[in-house]
Amino acid sequence: MSGAGSRKASSRSEGMRVALFITCLADTLFPETGRATVRLLERLGHEVDFPEEQTCCGQMHFNSGYAREALPLVRRFVSAFGDAEVIVCPSGSCAAMVREGYERLAASEGDEALVAEVAEVAPRVLELSEFLVGRLGVEDVGAYYPHRVTYHPTCHSLRALRVGDAPLRLLRAVRGIDLVALPEAEECCGFGGTFAVKNADTSIAILSDKLQNVLSTRAEACTALDSSCLMHIGGGLSRQRAGVRAVHLAEILASTEASAA
């Protein structure tokens, strides 16, 4: 990590051109996560580009055994983002799908040309906290969020991308926040894509332990890097009328004194 000065949002004058990989889930169901990501990146002085040809990365298809159906989505992603210098995604699992899954998928379907294209574009995909802390070296993004918050590290950001404590570094620098540790944080929330419906009872059993841990922190909000896990955790909290919100990290980081007012 470089000196304290470079960690200040205001001190980073050199803006980058960032292609936003929004994910189909955030685009359709959680647009505020996307808007927050744009506001945040622009506030930090970067230019955001949104390639409108993007749809879905194909993770659900691939992880459910439908690699053949996912293959056109890999091609689509590569052509939509081929030129981008850096591709930022507010989802650990979708970023991991491109970085880890794409090459494997293209290879398993025997498309060597696509394997080569994927090898070009995949390393340029970064999850939001990776981009901020790892690439830009920023921890204090100038956010203000006067709430009690607990952080759930999602499995793919933790174990596939290995984002480490980057999200916590960002959260610790948020003004007004009361950040509380989540017990057994590194346990899966039980979402797992189609697992949540195919093995609904087991998924809910895992979720119920996660919710107990979230509630034990008396946090107002549970945050994470993935809209999918948050949809699952938030869906459980909402069903219980728990009075705790599931909030994407981008939304916390995008909040400022001005927006909170």
Place this chain on the structure above:
Amino acid sequence: MSRVPFPEAARPALANPQLRRNLGHATRTIRAKRAGVVAELPDWEELREAGRALKERTLRHLDVYLEQLEAAVEAAGGHVHWARDADEANRIVAGLARDHGADEVVKVKSLASDEIELNEALAVAGVRAVETDLAELIIQLSDDRQSHILVPAIHRNRAEIRELFLRTLEVDELSDDPAELAEAARLHLRRAFLRARVGFSGANFGVAETGTVCVVESEGNGRMCTTLPPVLITLMGIEKVVPLWSDLEVFLQLLPRSSTGERMNPYTSLWTGVAEGDGPSEFHLVLLDNGRTDVLADEVGRQTLACIRCSACLNVCPVYARTGGHAYQSIYPGPIGAILTPQLAGLDEAGSLPYASSLCGACYEVCPVKIDIPQVLVHLRGKEVAARAASPARARLDPERAAMRSMAWVFADRTRYERAQKAARLGRRLDRLPGPLRGWTAARDLPTAPPQSFRDWWRAR
């Protein structure tokens, strides 16, 4: 064993508070213990990589190492038998027991023998198998099934065990004190050890270079089985061979730390053929295939054969911790079972197991030989989907396949995708989803599509 789908098989365990508590407590405890002893080793990651590489090389030249092992065992005075499948292996073992006029065999815990249902086959041949591992004995006496690779009776508590021993062992008085329970079992087993003409064991490792077989255990009962009876039969899966004696240096560090969370297991038995006046005078090694060469033929699936049966993956698995082992309906439960069982028994038989995972990756992270379990799970899902698609009648009536294909069609085109987003917004809020999706709304509210998608906002700003 005829299997029911995993989601159905999991239900009784999920609804059993005592079981959930026992499993949660046991897996959390052993997980913490493992993490502690692993953290002590500065070269743990290098050890894992060494274990993985050794297994990979061994599997690549499995034929060579197995023949080396055979020659070395025979040179040391042992006999080697090759068993293509469970039937052949059972016939060999039962035949050897009968040849020696034995109506009883003392056994040290062996997963491979449970895989081939050896005890049942021996019973048919008029030979009684006596399990001597304490937990295995508990399972056998209560006519129960194992639920964990390392701790087969993890689902039982000591009050239940006291009641079982009072009913089945020759004891009049017994408390639920673990030491007293162990003593009752010890007295019972000691008689069996002294009686037995034939001992039986599995194998953790078989060294090709020297012909040495290695069994690791905690109780010492295994060593009784391998040293007291005049005849010893060992059943070993063909993937358990290691090339060199020095390779044990890696595995004997990886295994105990990963499985029991100990720096070293209490008993490590190593024997090479037979030795005059020391231990059994006759030794038979049965090498078991039973589907393993088919697993070896699958480029992605073959890493499953690197498994050293430590069970670390069970103890970190969020699914296993809630459902326990019985839901997997196999001697191999948990994440490793979810990839091994369908490959050994076939996807027709165990096609729901590769889906019994949230793909959280905790198993891969702790695996001492770096088996990428999530990768194999996804690979097997692909094979399961392909098998369903291969039958036109089944494929037509498959709602999941239809949904996946139509979603792929929508996502493959921007206009269709954007139209689908609009349609999602028009749909009213659903409290209960229909059909196969109803599991979502069983305990989770469904988000509603906001009036403006992200891309609509982007275009309008």
